[in-house]
Amino acid sequence: MRLLDMVTANRIQGGDVDAFEKLIEGHKNRVFNYCLRVVGNYHTAEELSQEIFIKVYRSIESYDWRKASLSTWIYSISRHTCLNCLRDEKFHQTELIKEDFEDTNISLEGQYIIKEDWTQLARAINSLKLEDREIVIMKDYLGFKYGEIGLITGLPPGTVKSRLHGIRMRLKKILGDQNGLK
Amino acid sequence: MGSNKQYFKLLKEIPFEKCPDDFTARVVNHSGILDKKEAGYNTGTQRNGSSFYSIACIFTAFLILLVINYNVGNLNKYSTDMLSTNTIAFANQLSKSFIITFVSPERNDVK
Numbered sequence: 001m002r003l004l005d006m007v008t009a010n011r012i013q014g015g016d017v018d019a020f021e022k023l024i025e026g027h028k029n030r031v032f033n034y035c036l037r038v039v040g041n042y043h044t045a046e047e048l049s050q051e052i053f054i055k056v057y058r059s060i061e062s063y064d065w066r067k068a069s070l071s072t073w074i075y076s077i078s079r080h081t082c083l084n085c086l087r088d089e090k091f092h093q094t095e096l097i098k099e100d101f102e103d104t105n106i107s108l109e110g111q112y113i114i115k116e117d118w119t120q121l122a123r124a125i126n127s128l129k130l131e132d133r134e135i136v137i138m139k140d141y142l143g144f145k146y147g148e149i150g151l152i153t154g155l156p157p158g159t160v161k162s163r164l165h166g167i168r169m170r171l172k173k174i175l176g177d178q179n180g181l182k
Numbered sequence: 183m184g185s186n187k188q189y190f191k192l193l194k195e196i197p198f199e200k201c202p203d204d205f206t207a208r209v210v211n212h213s214g215i216l217d218k219k220e221a222g223y224n225t226g227t228q229r230n231g232s233s234f235y236s237i238a239c240i241f242t243a244f245l246i247l248l249v250i251n252y253n254v255g256n257l258n259k260y261s262t263d264m265l266s267t268n269t270i271a272f273a274n275q276l277s278k279s280f281i282i283t284f285v286s287p288e289r290n291d292v293k
Contacts, residue, residue, distance in 0.1 A: 028201045057213040118195040
């Protein structure tokens with residue numbers, strides 16, 4: 001797989017638009033959702049996602065296939081870009097609540113219940129500190145492996161695993177407390 | 183809510199948003215890759231590299247043909263016992279010719 005990454009990077013460096021488009025198509029939704037869950041704002045996440053892929057293209061010469069996969073490298077750039085955004089801007093995180101459900105098979109009551117449940121979880125994740133939020137988003141929401149998260153965040157995989165365990169405990173407690181109040 | 187099962191079930195319900203349809207086109211337009219495409223895919227280094235590779239392949243093929251031609255032409259003259267000796271002698275002669283031709287043309291003593 002790493003050799004394929006090297007070939008892809010070389011092609012993009014050479015100006016191969018098809019290779020670059022394929023790379024974007026393969027990663028855009030996950031990158032976008034990562035930005036969305038970290039910064040908490042839809043339009044900012046969209047702008048950041050574009051900025052990330054532009055950075056990927058402009059710094060493709062610096063990609064070293066021996067150190068990490070292309071995917072891990074892209075998410076490292078994504079992480080730095082989101083962190084810079086949160087640090088540099090006076091940024092107000094708005095809650096992400098999906099107002100409209102397009103799935104008409106679910107009854108209105110069912111939709112309300114589903115909306116309430118995941119909204120609570122989304123709120124709970126948003127309430128975590130940034131370092132914890134990005135770990136739970138990468139592992140539990142986007143399905144990254146511990147090793148990949150370690151490479152992206154600079155933490156040993158064992159540390160990621162133990163932190164995630166603690167984060168999950170806290171999330172369950174937060175959600176349990178919220179449910180208890182109802 | 184305390185169980186892992188409920189936690190992961192709720193996680194799956196958090197919407198996985200999709201990028202706008204024109205996202206890829208916007209990124210490609212703003213990245214500058216289209217300017218590079220107009221300039222041509224290969225840089226000068228890549229072009230020189232592919233020419234050298236082609237010449238090396240042709241030269242190697244020529245050498246292989248020489249060896250095959252020599253051995254096939256002499257199969258009816260020599261027995262199999264002598265074939266390996268003949269091949270070694272041929273390789274020796276070829277290397278001498280190479281040295282005379284490409285390395286030191288004035289070295290007539292290697293003849």
